[in-house]
Amino acid sequence: MKNNLIPDSERVRSQKFKFFCLVMLAVAISLVATAQVKADDEIKVGSIFDLTGGLNIYGIQQSQALHLAVNNINENGGVLGQQLEVVEYDAQSELAKFTQYTNTIILRDKIDVLFAGLTSSSREAMRPIVRKNNIPYFYSALYEGGACDKQTFITGASASQQMSVLIEWAIKEYGPKIYIMAPDYNFGTISAHWIEHYAKEYGGEVVGSDFLALTVTDYSPTIQKIQAAKPNFVAALPVGANQTGFLEQFAAAGLKEKMGIVSTNYGSGNQQVVVSPDAGEGIVASQEYFMWIDEPNNEPFKAKWEAAYSLDEPIISEAADVWNAVHIWAKAVEMAGTTDSDAVIAALESGISFDGPNGTVTMQPGSHHLKQNIYIVRGNRTHGFDVIQTFESVAPSFEDQVCDLIANPDTAEHFTPADL
Amino acid sequence: MELDFLATLLLSSLSSAAILLIATVGLAVMFGLMGVINLAHGEFIMFGAYATLFATQIGVPYPLAIVFATIVTAIFGGIVELLIIRRLYGRIFDTLLATWGLSLVLYQSAVLIFGTVTPGIGLPISNVQIGDYSISVYLLFLILVAAVLIGSLYWLLTKTSYGITARAAIQDRETASAVGVESARINTMTFALGSGLAGFAGAILLPAIPATPNMGFAFVIKAFLAVVAAGPVTLTGTVAVGSTLGMVGNITASFWTSVVGDIVFFLLTITILRIFPLGISGRWRLKL
Numbered sequence: 001m002k003n004n005l006i007p008d009s010e011r012v013r014s015q016k017f018k019f020f021c022l023v024m025l026a027v028a029i030s031l032v033a034t035a036q037v038k039a040d041d042e043i044k045v046g047s048i049f050d051l052t053g054g055l056n057i058y059g060i061q062q063s064q065a066l067h068l069a070v071n072n073i074n075e076n077g078g079v080l081g082q083q084l085e086v087v088e089y090d091a092q093s094e095l096a097k098f099t100q101y102t103n104t105i106i107l108r109d110k111i112d113v114l115f116a117g118l119t120s121s122s123r124e125a126m127r128p129i130v131r132k133n134n135i136p137y138f139y140s141a142l143y144e145g146g147a148c149d150k151q152t153f154i155t156g157a158s159a160s161q162q163m164s165v166l167i168e169w170a171i172k173e174y175g176p177k178i179y180i181m182a183p184d185y186n187f188g189t190i191s192a193h194w195i196e197h198y199a200k201e202y203g204g205e206v207v208g209s210d211f212l213a214l215t216v217t218d219y220s221p222t223i224q225k226i227q228a229a230k231p232n233f234v235a236a237l238p239v240g241a242n243q244t245g246f247l248e249q250f251a252a253a254g255l256k257e258k259m260g261i262v263s264t265n266y267g268s269g270n271q272q273v274v275v276s277p278d279a280g281e282g283i284v285a286s287q288e289y290f291m292w293i294d295e296p297n298n299e300p301f302k303a304k305w306e307a308a309y310s311l312d313e314p315i316i317s318e319a320a321d322v323w324n325a326v327h328i329w330a331k332a333v334e335m336a337g338t339t340d341s342d343a344v345i346a347a348l349e350s351g352i353s354f355d356g357p358n359g360t361v362t363m364q365p366g367s368h369h370l371k372q373n374i375y376i377v378r379g380n381r382t383h384g385f386d387v388i389q390t391f392e393s394v395a396p397s398f399e400d401q402v403c404d405l406i407a408n409p410d411t412a413e414h415f416t417p418a419d420l
Numbered sequence: 421m422e423l424d425f426l427a428t429l430l431l432s433s434l435s436s437a438a439i440l441l442i443a444t445v446g447l448a449v450m451f452g453l454m455g456v457i458n459l460a461h462g463e464f465i466m467f468g469a470y471a472t473l474f475a476t477q478i479g480v481p482y483p484l485a486i487v488f489a490t491i492v493t494a495i496f497g498g499i500v501e502l503l504i505i506r507r508l509y510g511r512i513f514d515t516l517l518a519t520w521g522l523s524l525v526l527y528q529s530a531v532l533i534f535g536t537v538t539p540g541i542g543l544p545i546s547n548v549q550i551g552d553y554s555i556s557v558y559l560l561f562l563i564l565v566a567a568v569l570i571g572s573l574y575w576l577l578t579k580t581s582y583g584i585t586a587r588a589a590i591q592d593r594e595t596a597s598a599v600g601v602e603s604a605r606i607n608t609m610t611f612a613l614g615s616g617l618a619g620f621a622g623a624i625l626l627p628a629i630p631a632t633p634n635m636g637f638a639f640v641i642k643a644f645l646a647v648v649a650a651g652p653v654t655l656t657g658t659v660a661v662g663s664t665l666g667m668v669g670n671i672t673a674s675f676w677t678s679v680v681g682d683i684v685f686f687l688l689t690i691t692i693l694r695i696f697p698l699g700i701s702g703r704w705r706l707k708l
Contacts, residue, residue: 054634056531184679212678217629217638218439220432220559221673221681227553228425244540245629252543252556252628274630276542383539 042085043078043339045070045326046111046135048101048126050118053093054240057269058118058318062140063088065319066115068308069326079330080337087111091122098122102129111135112339113329115322120144120186124414127152131412134341136348138329140321142268142287144190145369145396146415148403151341153348153368155325155361156318157288159194160398162264165374165391166286167198167235174260175232180209181222181246183239191264193417195235207231212246214239219246223253233260244271251279260284267377267385268317277381285385286376289320289358292385293375301357314384324356324370328363349406359392366404369396424551429674431550435559437666438566442624444643444662445573445655446617451647452654453577454590454610456505457512459519461643462636463526464615468493468622469631470534476541489623490616497615501608509607523636530633540630558627565624570659573617577655577708586610587708642685649692651699655708661700665689 047066050059070084078084087109089101098117105111106129114130114137117123123139130137130151138153145158167178178199182188188211196206208229210222226234234255238246250261262284266272272280291302291314301323305315329344332352336343353362361372374394377385402415443465450458458464468489475485500522508515547554577583588596589603590610596603621639622631629635646665650657665685673681696702 052531210677213682215638216678217635218436218670220436220555221670221678224425224429224432224553224674227428230552248540248543248630249556249559249628251545252547252558254545254547254549254554254556274540274632276540278542278545 043080043082043333044109044111045084045086046105046109046114046116047086047088048091048098048105048114048116049088050093051090055093055118058141058316059091059093061313061316061319062115062118062322064305064309065322066326068304069323071308072304073326073330079333080339084330091116095119095121095125098125099129102126106130106133106135112341113344114138115140115325117141118318120147120414123147123152127412136329136341136344138322138325140325141318142265142321144187144194145398146190146402146413146417146419148367148399148405148415149412150345150405150409153325153328153363155321155328155370157372157374158369158396158399159191159264160197161369161372161394161396162286162288162374163191163194163198164201164397165394166262166264166284166376167195167204168202169286169376169389170233170235170260170262170284171199171202171204173233176204177207177229177231177233178204179207179226179229179231179234180237181226181234182209182211182237183243184211184213187239188237190416191237197417197420212243214243216243217245219249222246223249223255226250226255226259227253231259233262236261236263237265238263238271239265240269244274247271247275247283248279256282262286266379270314270316272379272385273314273383275379275383277383280379280383281381283379284376284388285379286374287317288370288372288374289315289317290375290377290385290387291315292377293358293387293390295357295359295373297355297359298357320357324354324358324361327356328352328354328361362393364396364400366406367396367399368403368405369399371395422551424553427550428553428555429671431555431560431563432674433667433670434563434663435555436670437663438559438562439625439628440642440646440666441566441659441662442562442569443618443621443639444646444658445569446614446619446621447643447647448650448654448658449573449617450611450614451644452650452652452658453587454607454614455512456509456611457516457519458505458614459516459640460500460523460526460636461618462638462640463523463530464493464497464618464636465622465625465639466530466631466633466636467496467526468619469626469629469635470530470622471619472623472626473534473541473631482541486620486623490620493619493622494612494616497618498608498612500615501611505611506604506608527633527636534631534633541627543627556628562624562628569617569620570655574655574708582606582609645686645689649689649696649699651696651701651704653701653704653706653708656704656706657699657701661692 049062050056074083091097118141137151141156145160180192182192266285332344332347335347349365359373361370371393374391376389377387380386447461450456471489471492472485475488504518543558546557585601589606593603646662650661669681669685672684
């Protein structure tokens with residue numbers, strides 16, 4: 001029988017409300033239950049990388065390196081006698097997803113540490129969230145430098161770190177006149193600033209520059225301008241697949257015989273695989289890791305990688321950066337005897353070092369950047385690189401200069417060369 | 421300013437115009453002639469590039485690989501017409517949505533099949549020296565390719581019986597059917613022709629522009645603007661607008677930056693459309 005005192009819509013609404021309450025109750029119970037299960041037998045490692053979309057040429061290997069490192073640690077008894085468990089999200093090469101998943105992974109999954117991000121914009125999106133929640137966060141990619149924050153630790157090379165040795169080497173090798181080809185966003189413009197800075201320091205001179213959108217495919221105007229400026233070498237920072245076309249067009253115009261070409265990021269996305277042997281041969285790059293370097297820990301690292309995945313696609317520097325980051329964190333937790341964030345951060349600021357595939361790397365207590373080797377390499381005809389020179393334990397000089405988180409633990413900044 | 425600078429500037433701006441025209445003619449056939457807005461045009465170019473790459477990897481010499489890629493992309497375009505486009509003639513927004521969806525499918529398929537990095541085939545390292553400047557022979561060769569391509573397309577669409585029936589089937593479907601033109605089949609062929617031209621573009625540009633899943637995006641905006649600004653006399657209009665825009669863009673980028681080059685490109689397009697709302701060829705009396 002129909003109850004005439006309560007209108008239909010009202011009844012439906014109250015039923016809906018009851019149902020809603022039940023659902024919420026169930027959710028609350030399950031959350032409490034999972035939180036209790038989690039309690040003490042596992043340490044949770046958070047991971048957010050771009051597994052799909054345009055940036056997955058980096059993100060897939062970053063994630064693979066994280067899983068490889070975690071498995072390696074677990075096989076050797078875990079951390080503090082506990083196994084590590086990975087909680088992973090795919091950021092889909094979308095900036096908004098980083099913000100969303102960082103909140104989820106901290107608040108719902110209750111991770112103990114976060115490894116995430118490739119672009120500087122993704123790091124800047126996550127930095128305030130990890131700061132608020134006091135979770136140690138590792139950013140593992142080469143970048144323009146200058147990030148400074150108590151919870152943030154950086155294992156990739158900064159622009160000043162790579163640039164100082166590369167520009168000095170190139171001025172000696174080719175001569176003082178430099179032309180800059182760079183992408184038209186903060187990585188390109190800040191890196192260009194560093195090139196000018198070190199050019200001045202080592203007696204060079206920037207004779208021209210061209211900043212290009214990532215959608216440009218026809219580089220004949222740039223090549224025309226380079227020929228008009230007559231530099232001794234070109235500092236090229238091509239980002240993304242379209243800009244590798246610049247290297248083809250540069251070689252085809254015959255410019256490689258007339259001038260040198262150097263880069264801090266060529267190879268970081270396996271561009272040497274895409275570029276033809278004629279165009280790739282002789283391009284000089286500088287980074288903190290290349291698969292072809294001769295270091296005692298590189299061979300075992302490569303063997304593990306090959307067993308787990310394959311070496312058909314060369315290992316990129318970001319993968320080594322993630323591997324180092326996970327191991328440094330694990331070492332810091334062992335040292336602290338707990339996963340408590342403050343204690344782990346204190347251990348990370350104790351001058352901790354690790355023998356990675358790229359030699360010994362040391363976390364600088366004040367700047368949270370790594371002191372590490374920088375390798376100068378030259379592209380060969382087999383889509384690989386030959387090492388020309390190794391610069392041992394290069395300090396992140398700019399970051400050490402502007403960022404001291406021991407003396408000023410409340411700093412939360414992204415310094416640029418203008419702050420010098 | 422030196423003479424050698426101006427000479428290479430002229431040649432390099434002609435090569436920019438050639439690249440733009442090669443990437444645009446397929447769209448000129450589809451959009452200009454058939455009125456189909458194919459948002460997957462860029463992905464058809466990408467399809468041609470990967471087809472060429474696939475052929476060279478199994479040992480086919482590059483010139484034959486271009487032919488292979490053109491034919492395969494044309495066949496693929498024909499299938500797309502039969503399955504999707506055919507049902508949507510005259511429904512512009514539905515075509516827009518369907519081809520956009522198709523472009524997403526093609527993009528992601530390329531990522532899944534070929535991964536994110538694939539070895540390219542590289543530009544031949546030979547160049548012409550003009551004074552202090554040098555320019556790639558391949559880029560000069562592209563100027564010739566664009567000229568031959570447009571010449572033969574013009575001949576195909578104005579002098580052959582296919583061309584005449586194709587234009588008839590599009591201009592007045594019913595009358596064409598009444599005089600015995602099988603317009604459905606002709607439309608499939610025309611769409612396949614446009615697709616084949618896109619595939620050819622991907623193949624011939626492959627040495628200069630490496631194949632990547634998202635390469636189409638770089639072409640599609642400028643290609644659309646050139647065809648829209650060209651107006652009703654599709655082919656001649658596209659040649660006029662495309663080469664002007666390509667050259668002016670290149671020259672401004674050579675003197676200032678590529679950003680200024682792009683701004684000038686877009687401003688010029690807007691200006692053309694303000695003065696000639698129907699496109700630059702709105703009052704021309706040419707056939708095509």
